[in-house]
Amino acid sequence: MGRWEPDARGRMIRAAMDLFAERGFEPTTAGDVAARAGVTERTFFRHFADKREVLFDGAGVMERTAHDAILAAPADSSPLDAALAGMVAAGGLLADQRDHAVRRSRIVAANPGLQERELLKLAALADTTTGALRARGVAEPADALAAHSAVTVFRVAFARWIEGEEPRDFAACVADAAAALRALT
Amino acid sequence: MGRWEPDARGRMIRAAMDLFAERGFEPTTAGDVAARAGVTERTFFRHFADKREVLFDGAGVMERTAHDAILAAPADSSPLDAALAGMVAAGGLLADQRDHAVRRSRIVAANPGLQERELLKLAALADTTTGALRARGVAEPADALAAHSAVTVFRVAFARWIEGEEPRDFAACVADAAAALRALT
DNA sequence: CTGGTTGTGTCAGTGACTGACATCGACAGT
DNA sequence: ACTGTCGATGTCAGTCACTGACACAACCAG
Numbered sequence: 001m002g003r004w005e006p007d008a009r010g011r012m013i014r015a016a017m018d019l020f021a022e023r024g025f026e027p028t029t030a031g032d033v034a035a036r037a038g039v040t041e042r043t044f045f046r047h048f049a050d051k052r053e054v055l056f057d058g059a060g061v062m063e064r065t066a067h068d069a070i071l072a073a074p075a076d077s078s079p080l081d082a083a084l085a086g087m088v089a090a091g092g093l094l095a096d097q098r099d100h101a102v103r104r105s106r107i108v109a110a111n112p113g114l115q116e117r118e119l120l121k122l123a124a125l126a127d128t129t130t131g132a133l134r135a136r137g138v139a140e141p142a143d144a145l146a147a148h149s150a151v152t153v154f155r156v157a158f159a160r161w162i163e164g165e166e167p168r169d170f171a172a173c174v175a176d177a178a179a180a181l182r183a184l185t
Numbered sequence: 186m187g188r189w190e191p192d193a194r195g196r197m198i199r200a201a202m203d204l205f206a207e208r209g210f211e212p213t214t215a216g217d218v219a220a221r222a223g224v225t226e227r228t229f230f231r232h233f234a235d236k237r238e239v240l241f242d243g244a245g246v247m248e249r250t251a252h253d254a255i256l257a258a259p260a261d262s263s264p265l266d267a268a269l270a271g272m273v274a275a276g277g278l279l280a281d282q283r284d285h286a287v288r289r290s291r292i293v294a295a296n297p298g299l300q301e302r303e304l305l306k307l308a309a310l311a312d313t314t315t316g317a318l319r320a321r322g323v324a325e326p327a328d329a330l331a332a333h334s335a336v337t338v339f340r341v342a343f344a345r346w347i348e349g350e351e352p353r354d355f356a357a358c359v360a361d362a363a364a365a366l367r368a369l370t
Numbered sequence: 371c372t373g374g375t376t377g378t379g380t381c382a383g384t385g386a387c388t389g390a391c392a393t394c395g396a397c398a399g400t
Numbered sequence: 401a402c403t404g405t406c407g408a409t410g411t412c413a414g415t416c417a418c419t420g421a422c423a424c425a426a427c428c429a430g
Binding site for chain 2: 078080117119123141145149153155160177180181183184185
């Protein structure tokens with residue numbers, strides 16, 4: 001209708017982060033988020049499949065980044081090493097947004113429904129990783145096992161990267177977690 | 186009000202399995218399930234936190250079983266072996282219900298929302314496993330890494346156990362998947 | 371037979387989400 | 401400049417998941 005303001009999607013994402021952080025996820029209605037972003041509830045649901053999805057906008061990019069990095073890994077890398085290279089690349093996208101990542105994971109940690117969605121995104125990352133390993137010639141079920149192991153390392157590394165005060169190198173966190181994984185015998 | 190019929194919970198679970206298998210999960214309303222079970226929608230939601238939960242009734246028992254089995258594992262077992270013992274014990278609960286498990290996983294596989302819930306249950310199993318390993322003296326982050334690795338093995342083993350025609354031994358499936366995991370280097 | 375407890379039905383209400391339809395601005399093609 | 405299509409949005413009505421408040425029936429303990 002009236003004048004069309006650009007970046008509605010970005011405004012909704014920022015509005016959602018602010019409101020969810022202030023009041024919490026459940027008490028905030030989709031209409032609240034839309035209103036703060038200057039759009040209607042209907043527009044919100046045209047951009048995001050559901051209320052939770054507004055917090056997971058970058059998931060697709062991370063998947064593609066991991067996929068490409070795995071295919072670009074040295075040919076003599078082991079499946080696990082190749083998958084871990086994908087995790088490092090995916091995590092690299094967050095390097096200059098640590099504050100945003102911290103804020104986001106606090107919101108997610110406070111709500112079971114959001115954790116559920118996060119698990120789905122991680123599962124999608126694992127599936128993409130599995131596919132990339134397959135393209136490198138890794139057979140079943142080693143592809144899936146290496147992929148899920150890499151994603152588990154990613155989760156541990158991410159948790160370590162976020163906690164504490166002074167920022168650490170994400171790749172180093174991945175290396176540490178991977179070493180701990182290999183030490184399991 | 187009227188006469189009270191026993192096992193309402195069991196009837197709702199069976200009704201849900203039947204209806205979800207016939208029409209699918211989304212098109213079936215909570216009221217449909219309740220009606221087939223001979224109760225009202227309100228009663229359905231008194232027994233299950235939400236519409237999805239009706240398919241995950243056994244999750245809590247599996248968690249407790251895994252927990253106990255991990256604590257009962259030989260003292261000289263490695264963390265990963267102890268965690269795997271928990272997975273074998275948890276999977277053992279399904280031994281005499283393979284048909285039910287197959288039916289259920291078909292329903293879950295057909296709906297993203299249900300997969301999401303399944304991931305949450307598996308994450309809860311991983312958390313319980315982490316806690317049990319901690320009680321055995323396993324330190325961070327090895328506890329979480331071993332727990333998630335074991336749950337990943339569980340998933341692969343379960344998939345193998347369900348596919349194909351003639352039923353295989355679940356413990357053997359776990360052993361195979363665990364061997365593949367260790368072969369990752 | 372009295373009171374508490376448990377499991378249920380009824381009813382009203384909120385919020386997530388969807389489909390159908392109209393509108394507005396931009397951007398061709400003529 | 402005229403017109404038609406296209407993309408993003410607003411409006412409206414409707415379904416369904418889920419919840420709180422209240423009442424009722426069976427049961428059990430005293």
